[in-house]
Amino acid sequence: xxxxxxxxxxxxxxxxxxxxxxxxxxxxxxxxxxxxxxxxxxxxxxxxxxxxxxxxxxxxxxxxxxxxxxxxxxxxxxxxxxxxxxxxxxxxxxxxxxxxxxxxxxxxxxxxxxxxxxxxx
Amino acid sequence: xxxxxxxxxxxxxxxxxxxxxxxxxxxxxxxxxxxxxxxxxxxxxxxxxxxxxxxxxxxxxxxxxxxxxxxxxxxxxxxxxxxxxxxxxxxxxxxxxxxxxxxxxxx
Numbered sequence: 001x002x003x004x005x006x007x008x009x010x011x012x013x014x015x016x017x018x019x020x021x022x023x024x025x026x027x028x029x030x031x032x033x034x035x036x037x038x039x040x041x042x043x044x045x046x047x048x049x050x051x052x053x054x055x056x057x058x059x060x061x062x063x064x065x066x067x068x069x070x071x072x073x074x075x076x077x078x079x080x081x082x083x084x085x086x087x088x089x090x091x092x093x094x095x096x097x098x099x100x101x102x103x104x105x106x107x108x109x110x111x112x113x114x115x116x117x118x119x120x121x
Numbered sequence: 122x123x124x125x126x127x128x129x130x131x132x133x134x135x136x137x138x139x140x141x142x143x144x145x146x147x148x149x150x151x152x153x154x155x156x157x158x159x160x161x162x163x164x165x166x167x168x169x170x171x172x173x174x175x176x177x178x179x180x181x182x183x184x185x186x187x188x189x190x191x192x193x194x195x196x197x198x199x200x201x202x203x204x205x206x207x208x209x210x211x212x213x214x215x216x217x218x219x220x221x222x223x224x225x226x227x228x
Contacts, residue, residue: 035217037165044222045157045165045208050215059215062122100170105212107155107170114164 002026002110004079004096009115016086020115022079022096030054030074033099033106036081038092039114046092049081053102064090086119093117123147123211127220133228140196142223144209149189153213156185156194159222160205168207169194201227 008020022034036048049060049070058070069082079096093114099106124147134140144154152172159165167176169185172192182197196203204227209220 037219044206045159045210045219047210047217047219050217059217061216095164104215105153105217107167107210107212108157108165109167109170109176111164111166 002098004098004110004112006094006096006112006115009094009117011118011120012086013121014087014119016119017082017084018086018117020081020083020094020096020117022081022112024077024079024096024098027098029072029077031102033102033104034070034072034079035097035099035108036070036079037095037097037108037111038090038117039095040089040092043092048094050099050104051079052104057104059104083117086117088119091117091119122216123150123214123218125209125211125218125220127207127209127223129223130221131224131226133226134199135228136199136201138199140199140203140225142194142207142209142225144187144192144194144220146190146192146211150211150213152188153211154185154187154192155210155212156183157208157210157219158203158205159208165208196225199225199227 035050096112097108098110156169157165
C-alpha cells in the first residue's frame, strides 16, 4: 500500500526555519517525482515545489523561491522541505504528494495527511 | 507563469443534477490538466488526469474534457457524497498552479 507521512511541522517565529520530512513506503521511491502542496486555513491549494525522481531537477513557486529548498534521500525513502526566512503567510497545512512518474510534470496520485506549520510571534 | 481560473467559485445543485465546472489556463497546456476533489476536512484526491482520464476507483459519473486552454469537469448525476471543493491543476510546466477551487453543495 502506498503511503506518505509528513512530519516536522510546528510553531515558529517569523524569520525562523523549519524542516519538513515526508516518509514514503509501498513503492519504489526513486522512480517517482515528489511534490509539496500547502493549504492556508480556509483557503485553496497552493503548489509549492517538486523534485524529480532522481533529485536532479527541482522547481519552486515564486512565493517560496530563494527561501525554501526541496530535497530527497532515495536511500531513506524520504522527501524534505527546508523552509527558511518564514513569514506569517507561510502558515498552512503542508501536504507531501507523489507524482505519477519520475518527471516533474505529473499528476499527484497519492497525498499524505499533512503537517501544520504556524508562523507567529 | 500560467494562471488557472475556475468558474463558478461555488454552486448549489439538487441530487441528480448535471454539474459542470470549467477551468481556463492563461496559456496552452495541452492535456496536462488534473482535477482533484477535497471533501470537507479531508485530504485532496485525484479524480481525473490528462484532462479526461478517470483515476482508478473514481465513479463513472465524473468526466473531464478539454485541451489547450479550456477544460471542464462534469458530474453527470450529483450525489450527496460529491459535496466537496474541486480544484484543477496545470502540470504542463512549473509552477504547477492550481485553480482557486469550486465548492459544490447540495440544494
